[in-house]
Amino acid sequence: GDNGDGGGGDGEASGEELNITFLPKNLGNPYFETSNAGGEEAVEEFGGTYSEVGPQEATPDGQVEYINTAAQQGEDALVLSANDPSAICGALNEARDVDVAVVTFDSDTDAECRDLFVNQATAEGIASAQVQLVAEQIDEEGEIAILSASANATNQNLWIELMEEEIAADYPDIEIVDTVYGDDDDQRSFDQTAALLQTHSDLDAIVSPTTVGIAAAARYISDSDYAGEVAVTGLGTPNQMREYVEDGTVEAFALWNPEDLGYLSAWAANALASGEIEGEEGDTFEAGRLGEYTVGADGEVVLGEPFVFNSENIGDFDF
């Protein structure tokens, strides 16, 4: 580890051992709990020190403090999901200046402020998986609304944009009537669902490309008069959604395996911090049980295709 003149941190003391910090969008988010568990698993495999820090609220300024702390501590690598593409750039670059390897996953920053971005799936793939899910569930016609995380979440915004394009092109009878933001906060997402249903009485489906949102929407609808009337789909974790899939509120939803995402990100960080790769296009690295990955354009590494969960297969998963 090369932690600058950090005053004898434990990185140096233990020689080869790498310090890797995971910084999710916010704490208490089950999605990141799962991905971070994957990260921890990987760090244990290659023998580093894993730590997890994060803000309470999913805001960029909250993340900056932790990025600064990581720089102070002379961590070897920082693995984070960005709350804002540019707001945290300055802090990230300062961290990189003191030789902290920066890997983003799940939600990217501008390409020039990180070394690698581990993408869960291509944005097109994610968007189109969700469009197909909702189209199937409402027979390709009707009003749908989108319940997103915060209005400036990079990944969500990109997916929403792509979904809008795809619907406009391929599904003329589907109309997106509203896009609202639950800020990845339960209560707010829950209340937003209620407001959506109140405001748009002819709504046929809610698509929520965020795990907190989809769970809140499903929970609201499951015991309301809208159960069975309004479809809910989007991106969710099996454990959170199990109940609603079983009671029929939710037919199917999609997600990649967040545990694998964290796992891959940790390996990528390892490869960077140990000097194995530079993060250039074409670099390849080993990612434990997932096999070998190649860095694509703009320093992007893609995990794979999203996976669709439904009542038949949900019992096979526990995360």
Next chain:
Amino acid sequence: MTAATRAQTRASHGAAERSGDEARTYAAYHRPWWFRTFISAEFLIIALLVLVWIIATTSVDNFSGPLTVRYLLMDIAPLMMIALPMTLVIITGQIDLSVASTMGLSTVVVGILHVQMGLSIPLSGLLAILVGVLCGVFNGFLVAYVKLPSLAVTIGTLALYRGIAVGLLGTTALTDFDQGWSDLATSSIGESRIPAIMIPVVILILIFAVLLHFTPFGRGLYDIGHNEQAARFSGVNVARSQMTTFILTGAVSAAAGIFYTLRFGNSRGDNATGLELEVIAAVLLGGVLIFGGRGAIHGVLAGALLIGVLSSALRLEGVTVNVINIIIGLLLVISVLTPTLVAGAQRLRERLSGPAAGQDSAPPTSEPPESPDSPAQQNSTPHKTAPHHESAPADSASTPTATP
């Protein structure tokens, strides 16, 4: 010829006429200088700060690293800035809970003017400060002239200003700020580790220290906090002074908002949510009495720094924000509780040492059961507070103060 010398001549005159005694002279202070310096609430918090700093330097990895001072100061710069005018407000016995909301509004205003409308940073900053001043005027008007309780008013404007900020931008964030200015906000002074923001912060500190401790205006603020009525009888313009303090908090909060915006390159309605409580915690930790009338700038700075150092050190130790919250909360409660505990212990000791007087059959010659200058007794004189007036003056007397 000053008033004082004239008084002196008259004094000697009068004394000579009356009794021929020599005119009495008075010592300036009844306590030696070391007592005044070291036995004070402010010194206590400074000592605690130094202690925590030493412990952190010696036992927290990386605390002595090159980046710590820089990030620490940048983190608490808004806190320090707003704590200054907040000190003035609390010394007059009022409170301003709307500062963080004003700050949030200011970042939104800067964002809209600069990013969306293309105005330059200085111009949008100036307009944001103007908005902050307006926020302060609104608070100040309701408190000082309409005579509404500041607690209720600023709980209202806490929601109102935040609501306008969030309303204007929704949850979108504007992030496209002029890079030059953003770099300036996060730059350091020359080659040092001190962030450049400390230059305006130090200037503000000096201004507020002089304003509070060395001007008639500052003296008036203490008077208002101790006893608003007496202040008015002395010719202090109570309403105008209060108005001024609220305008100052508004303006400085807005300025802190500009720094915040540039540092994080981020204009969002919910920026700095909850900072008001941290500011108030810093001010109270620094020895300012919530009822008004007591406190000093150096104590408040120590309070703010203490919060900053604790947070920084604990974060480096991998302790998350929750434990930091608990520690700040405990410090706050203990700091306000200490005088009562000390007085209670004293009373207990006196009660134990004297015979149990004041029971059913108090012997006529028994010793005083209570300390003769126990403030609690003086306080029990029946006196009627005006209905709209806070219980502050009455209660403050019951909190034994640790003034040297």
Next chain:
Amino acid sequence: MTAETLTPAKRENSSMRAVRSLLASRETAIVLVILVIIAVATSFNQSFLFTGQGWRDLLLTPSILMVVAVGSAVVIITRNVDLSVGSTLAITAYMTGRLFVDVPGIPIFVVVLLGILVGAGLGLINGALVAFGKVPALVVTLGTMYIYRGAVLTWAGSDRINASDMPGSFLNLGTMQILSIPLLTIVAVLVLIVAGYWLSSTRSGREMYAIGSDPEAAKLYGLPTTKRVIIAFILGGALAGLAGVMYAARYGTVSSSAGMGWEFDAIGAAVIGGVAIFGGSGTVWGAAFGAILLMTINRTLPIVGIPDFWQRAVVGALIIGAIVLDRYLSVRRHRKLQEARDKA
């Protein structure tokens, strides 16, 4: 100077007086405002009121804040304030989930009881610090707000309770309706009725007002001020604790940030409802109606086409409006009395 000419109709017919004071009361005014808002919202969107779901949400949404606001109102009436209720709510909400996870099969009523008890305990800490420590409530509860929130953050970490962690029978309570009235609303109304009756019709209740009206005079009267202040805080805590359990049932997911900012909403509701911030006057009914007003406005804004981002601004404007109105009314009353006395 005597009062003869001032009040010619001394012993006015009591039922007439009741009607008149009802019409003039703050509570009536707020109910009217709420009704107007509901009418406006319904005219924009029929389903606001006339569907089962609309009706249920109308009643359900304000219920939890109502319970917290009732507790806060009692504390404010004694000339204190409790900033820690949001954190208390978070603790008991998370505890509720934890109990179901860690003690499988625990009876629901035990969980409810524990929620109330823990809330009361946290309130007792506040009350004891305020009453015995002679420390202003604002500072104490600011401190305990940090401490309680920190405690639940430490306890929960990044853990969160999901709907599937809690038994369906418990979650059903969150949405269950009895004769089309949601159970949580019934709980809130019961709390309100009991607290309202206690404050208006018992000695200890009236003493709350006396203490808030003039603490010094209360001491001269020989009222047990310390005890009463502690009771107020215990009650405020217990109701926040109950609200935490209700929160878990209603929202199904609980994380450590539950109830963030509720302390200001609860105080805001009380102030809007006519509870004077420095104690002595106002009713829990007013506070409860204030809570309903706040939550109903929140839901109405999007319906009438105002982005709900403006919701906090409206809340703030309402609070300011309410205290300015109170001030205006009291000045006017004083002037009238003054004039009446001059004429005498």
Next chain:
Amino acid sequence: MSLSDSTPVLELAGVRKTFGSVTALADGSITVYPGSIHALVGENGAGKSTLIKIVAGLHRRDRGTFRFRGADAAFNSTAEAKNAGIAVIYQEPTLFPDLSVTENIFMGRQPRSRGGRIDKHAMQQEAAEIFDRLGVNLDLNRPADGLSIADQQIIEIAKAISLDAHLLIMDEPTAALSGVEVERLFAVARSLRDEGRGIVFISHRFDEIFSLCDTITVMRDGSYVATTPTAETSNDELVTMMVGREVADLYPKTPAELGEVVLEVEELSSAGTFSDVSFTVRAGEIVGLAGLVGAGRSEIVRAVFGVDSYDSGTVKLNGRPVPKGQPSVAIRAGMALVPEDRRQQGLVVDASLARNIGAAIRRRLSRFGLITTSAENRAAGPWASQLEVKTSALSMNAATMSGGNQQKVAIAKWLATEPSLLIIDEPTRGIDVGTKAEVHRLLSQLAGEGMAILMISSELPEVMGMADRILVVGEGRISAELDRDEATAEKVMHAATARHEKNRQEAAA
């Protein structure tokens, strides 16, 4: 009704109470028998209120004997005293402004019906009965907030009566009452006496004492002086016992040469407090404002000084108009006001001596807008020494000083502004006899140096001894103007109560 063979209901002997450095009560003694109305008299600050606060459980005595109904007593709270059967009407009404008149009477012991519910009907009825007995007509449901001092005092009385106590203590209950109300109160007091209760009555009005009370205890400077049956004493004898010396010695005003008109007040009016007030004060002159407590004298001078606003009229100082509502301007124009309540208005008691003395001249003490503690110390020292303030250092808080010394500081603070007009409200209220004489000497000396002085005092001998000219205020109007030579106690009292009499006649008609 024989006094000697029954046990006294209240017995105090050698009771002492100090507040910090102030000895409020040095040797408090009184013995009250059932079926007796016992007057407690003494000058302001003699310790009467302190004595009864000890009986009421509000203060704890430092030493001395306290027996209630034959048993040793020491109440730790007012609740204990109340439960034992002691009802107290305090000097200042202590009501809950937000609560109704009825509730104020019964707070903490409301009649209850089953289930602990307050029986509001019974409560109303009981309150109505008490008010009938007192012969007053008050809206029972209105809040106490905004009631006149008189009405507030009546509620206090009703409260005490409803307690049905063995001992009823009334600390200046009549100070704000009109003649009719006083008569009613006396009737009630006599009937309570006839029921065998003990009553302690404190008043500064001798006529009331002589018509109501059967025994009189006199106090002076915190100590017991004498107890005598009313029948065996006289007005003059009481005064001598209270004051302890010949009255004339105390007021050494030396005639001074009158100069220009300094203060000129024309047709000053303020709704509800005073109307059509016009007067002048000349350099070297002491003008006294006399009148009953509550007549509005303090309000007049507060308006003149600018602390309160007024509706119409003009104030001129040295020929130039003084804008209303701006004390800072009045101070700069040369006006000074030593207010009546030094703890609440005159001083910031939690601030140091130096800060207090410098408080009104801060602008003058600052250089380039900056003020330092040493500048304040330099300015304060000479004034403190001129007034012989007894304290150890300039940094001592005013709160640590005795009342008399606080008053000196308050005066010093205003003399430091070098005013051309000094307004001084109750200059010697609650300060000891020695200091009193010093203050009088000082005022006289200042007038001699050409200062114009406007003095308010409720002590008739003080006004008559000190003032060159006396303005009598009754119900917010100047009802008489008397020169030093023509002023007699009778004339002043007559003018002060003139409108009271008129009211009483109107009310009777």
